[in-house]
Amino acid sequence: MxxxxxxxxxxxxxxxxxxxxxxxxxxxxxxxxxxxxxxxxxxxxxxxxxxxxxxxxxxxxxxxxxxxxxxxxxxxxxxxxxxxxxxxxxxxxxxxxxxxxxxxxxxxxxxxxxxxxxxxxxxxxxxxxxxxxxxxxxxxxxxxxxxxxxxxxxxxxxxxxxxxxxxxxxxxxxxxxxxxxxxxxxxxxxxxxxxxxxxxxxxxxxxxxxxxLGRVKDNKMVDMQLSNDKLVERGTRMIVEATGLPESEARAQLLKHQSVRDALQAINDGK
The missing domain is CATH 3.40.50.10490 (Glucose-6-phosphate isomerase like protein; domain 1)
Structure with missing residues (x-):
């Protein structure tokens, strides 16, 4: 049994x-x-x-x-x-x-x-x-x-x-x-x-x-959905750390592109 x-x-x-x-x-x-x-x-x-x-x-x-x-x-x-x-x-x-x-x-x-x-x-x-x-x-x-x-x-x-x-x-x-x-x-x-x-x-x-599958870059959730203020703040910090941009500009780029990955790509491309 x-x-x-x-x-x-x-x-x-x-x-x-x-x-x-x-x-x-x-x-x-x-x-x-x-x-x-x-x-x-x-x-x-x-x-x-x-x-x-x-x-x-x-x-x-x-x-x-x-x-x-x-x-x-x-x-x-x-x-x-x-x-x-x-x-x-x-x-x-x-x-x-x-x-x-x-x-x-x-x-x-x-x-x-x-x-x-x-x-x-x-x-x-x-x-x-x-x-x-x-x-x-x-x-x-x-x-x-x-x-x-x-x-x-x-x-x-x-x-x-x-x-x-x-x-x-x-x-x-x-x-x-x-x-x-x-x-x-x-x-x-x-x-x-x-x-x-x-x-x-x-x-x-x-x-x-x-x-x-490439959904994480370094150790960051660069594809996370910006579904609340906490995640917007987290994404902003990621962009500041990666680019050295002022927080206000990093936040603006994040909200524009709605993705940490896309925002970083746009910044790197000079867009």
Whole structure:
């Protein structure tokens, strides 16, 4: 029988009898294990990034597919790509079992439908140019596994992020990422260490991919969308640092061209 370490008993007992400080120390102690685990699986993450870079360069898209916390984390990561890297919204797409209403409120039994994940992908006309990454801490979510099985059958590259070794999901994905972070502080609460691991891995995948696609210059987000005053100020500082222009002139150039990259190009061209 498949054993889920994410469901194993917590290493801490009698939580209700502990002080606030004791609870926080315990949670923090467990959290510190997560990056150590991820450091040991970087080659698997690298494989997924390389596949993603290759397919996105050829006009493909990256899909995240999950249920519950896993689905929400995929949507968060996808939604942050356009403002951070200036890419189209349709380049990185997050899908969750139960649809958009499940982002805020759980939809009962939505994750148990093995056919729905593939149906959701078909609404976007998923094809062989794309990469589909299933996210499930348990590694057993039917919504995710069913979708990846259909992707495999249609020669679509599949990856996964899971937190249980030898899970059905890891065996289904062509490029599995398995971060075995062990029992949760509260038994079975995989939104904790497992969720943290998934978030860190998602950060790695999209950030490394976007850098490889040329969406970062030096260490700056030169393609970010100017969607608020903070980002306008950040972009202005980038231009001042790169050109030595007075702040007012740098800001004017940024607002004129609506992009740090385009503003710097125009300044360099003397426009």
């Amino acid at each position: 498949f054993h889920k370490t994410t469901e194993s008993d917590s290493l801490y007992n009698d939580l209700e009898q502990k002080s606030t400080r004791e609870l926080l120390v315990g949670i923090n102690t467990e959290d510190q294990k997560v990056p150590q685990i991820i450091s040991g699986i970087l080659p698997a993450i690298e494989e997924v990034v390389e596949q993603t870079v290759s397919h996105l360069r050829d006009g493909g898209r990256l899909f995240y597919l999950g249920a519950g916390t896993s689905g929400r984390l995929g949507i968060v990561d996808a939604s942050e790509c356009p403002p951070t890297f200036g890419v189209p919204h349709e380049m990185v797409i997050g899908l969750i079992a139960g649809g958009d209403q499940a982002i805020r409120k759980a939809v009962e039994f939505a994750e148990d439908d093995k056919l729905q994940g593939w149906k959701d992908l078909q609404e976007f006309q998923v094809d062989t140019k794309d990469v589909v990454i299933g996210i499930a801490a348990s590694g057993t979510t039917p919504y995710v596994i069913g979708a990846l099985e259909q992707c495999n059958a249609n020669n679509i590259v599949t990856g996964c992020i899971t937190c249980n070794a030898d899970s059905p999901l890891a065996k289904t994905a062509k490029y599995p990422i398995v971060a075995v972070v062990g029992p949760e502080f509260v038994t079975g609460s995989s939104r904790m260490k497992a969720g943290t691991a998934q978030k860190l891995i998602l950060n790695m995948i999209t950030t490394a991919t976007m850098i490889r």
